[in-house]
Amino acid sequence: MKIISFIILGSFVLAAGLALAQAPPDLATQGKKVYEENCAPCHRSNGEGLPVKFPALHKNPYVLGDPRPVIATVLNGRKGEMGTMPAWKDKLDDGQIAAVVSYVRNAWTNKAPEVAPAMVKEVRGK
Numbered sequence: 250m251k252i253i254s255f256i257i258l259g260s261f262v263l264a265a266g267l268a269l270a271q272a273p274p275d276l277a278t279q280g281k282k283v284y285e286e287n288c289a290p291c292h293r294s295n296g297e298g299l300p301v302k303f304p305a306l307h308k309n310p311y312v313l314g315d316p317r318p319v320i321a322t323v324l325n326g327r328k329g330e331m332g333t334m335p336a337w338k339d340k341l342d343d344g345q346i347a348a349v350v351s352y353v354r355n356a357w358t359n360k361a362p363e364v365a366p367a368m369v370k371e372v373r374g375k
């Protein structure tokens with residue numbers, strides 16, 4: 250009888266695991282919306298930006314590297330050689346910034362680990 254209950258319990262655990270795997274909270278999908286509404290006017294929907302004015306995010310080693318500086322750039326904006334990027338810390342919450350950074354790290358042919366809202370919170374606090 251013990252074996253049977255193990256099998257039954259086991260199938261429940263398996264079923265719960267499958268249900269979770271099928272419905273991942275897909276940050277990158279959520280991030281597409283945030284991107285189109287806030288970032289695409291400059292960096293464009295295809296992530297290529299505009300020569301001289303707005304940097305491309307597609308195939309950009311900075312975007313694909315350490316996620317913390319990317320998060321900090323989005324939170325605080327940046328004034329540089331190409332121009333000024335506005336700060337987003339008062340317009341987007343931690344979840345939205347995590348989503349949009351995850352999106353740009355995985356959109357087009359980009360591929361880099363997603364970032365969690367907790368990391369945005371940590372960088373915001375610094």
Ligand code: HEC
Nearest residue numbers: 287288291302303304311323327328329330331332333334
């Ligand atoms: C008004 C135009 C504008 C908007 C809107 C904008 N950016 Fe930018 N972004 C810029 C400019 C200009 C730079 C380059 C600043 C510089 O010269 O250092 C930049 C730089 C960046 C960088 C750093 C790229 C690198 O190679 O260093 C990232 C990442 C970035 N933007 C992401 C975003 C995200 C995500 C959003 C939307 C939440 C966004 N930007 C919205 C204009 C914009």
